[in-house]
Amino acid sequence: MNLSNFGMDSITLAGPLESKLAASKAVGFSQIMLWAKDLAAHPGGISEAVRVVRASGVRVTGIQVMRDYEGLSGPLHEYKLDIAKNMLQVCQAVGAPLLMVCSSTSSHASGDLPLIARQLAKLATLAVPLGVKVGFEALSWGRHINQYEQSWAAVEMADHSNLGVVIDSFHMLANQADLEYLEDIPSEKIAMVQLSDFMWRDIRSAEERLETARHLRVFPGEGIHSRELSELLRRLDKNGYRGDYSFEVFNDDYLQLSPEIVAKRAHGAAKWVTDQVLRRSLNMRQPVPGHPMMA
Structure with missing residues (x-):
């Protein structure tokens, strides 16, 4: 695990697309997670944004992010499927290997797991010829799927090679998730890991959960869940995950700072993350007094 495994999320940075890319690159990040609206809102249009x-x-x-996709039927499903197809084309145009889909919050969505699995598989199939993979994430306020083990159950049932699960530390921390279930997920089926923390232990209401998620996240190492985050990271590393990590940090304070300052904070978070994994690995390799290795 090194800096090449980490990247910014454009939602964390203020300013135009050009500034976000430049700030991220300047501190040493070689990758970035983009929101489709960063491209669609570019003054020169999507084609110019892709060129940039x-x-x-x-x-x-x-x-x-593709929202409220799964569990719908009839015209609603057809509408969302059409939106998803367009987002897949955006992925292809900009060279993005992954489209993220977050679990539905819609009151019109069914919780029928076989239906959800079939619809995710359908989207994954449509993405194959475009060279794009689909990642499914459980929102902690999702209507039917709000725990990471539930999102994995849907992905596992879909049984599609082009579909994986997205692990998001915020939603896991907010739901006080049991990390034991991570061992059930093969590392190759994890499409992406998104990292962030927050500044208090208890989330007292659904409104506070949304407020925290959308406005008050902080980088790993800045919040108060460092122990849980460290355990999450070590479990992922032990289970063989070697893919990308993205700092998805929604924070209104950061949006009042220059992207250069925020990118430096993210760089510090990347160092904190690698230290957690490396320190544990080194400790495990330390010879024990009296062990044959000490002779």
């Missing part, structure tokens, strides 16, 4: 991204030399980790 490709010219920057920064690799796009993926595109966010």
Whole structure:
């Protein structure tokens, strides 16, 4: 695990797309997770935004975010499927290997797991010829799927090679998730890991959960869940995950700072993350007094 495994999330940085790419690259990140609206809102249009991204030399980790896709039927499903197809085309245009789909919050969505699995598999199949993978994430306020083990159950049932699960530390911390279930997920089925923390232990209401998630996250190492985050990281590393990590940090304070300052904070978080894994690995390799290795 090193700096090349980590990247910024464009939602964390203020300013235009060009500034976000430049700030991320300046501190040593070689990748970035982009929100589709960063491209769609570019003054020159999506085609110019794609040119800017490709010219920057920064690799796009993926595109966010397809919302309220699964569990719908009839015209609603057809509408969302059409939106998803368009987002897949954006992924292809900008060279993003991943489209992120977050679990539905819609009151019109069914919790029927076989239906959800079939619809995720359908999207994954549509993504194959475009060279894009689909990652499914459990929102902690999802209507039917709100725990990471539930998102994995849907992905496992879909049984599609182009579909994986997204691990998001915020939603796991907010739900006080049991990390034991991580061992059930093969490392190759984890499409992405998103990292962030927050500043208090208890989330007292659904409103506070949303407020924290959308405005008050902080980087790993800055919040008060460092012990849980460290355990999460070590479990992922032990289980063989060697993919990308993205700092998905929604924070209104950061949006009042220059992207350069925030990118430096993210760089510090990357060092904190690697230290947690490396320190544990080194400790485990230390010879024990009286052990044959000491002779």
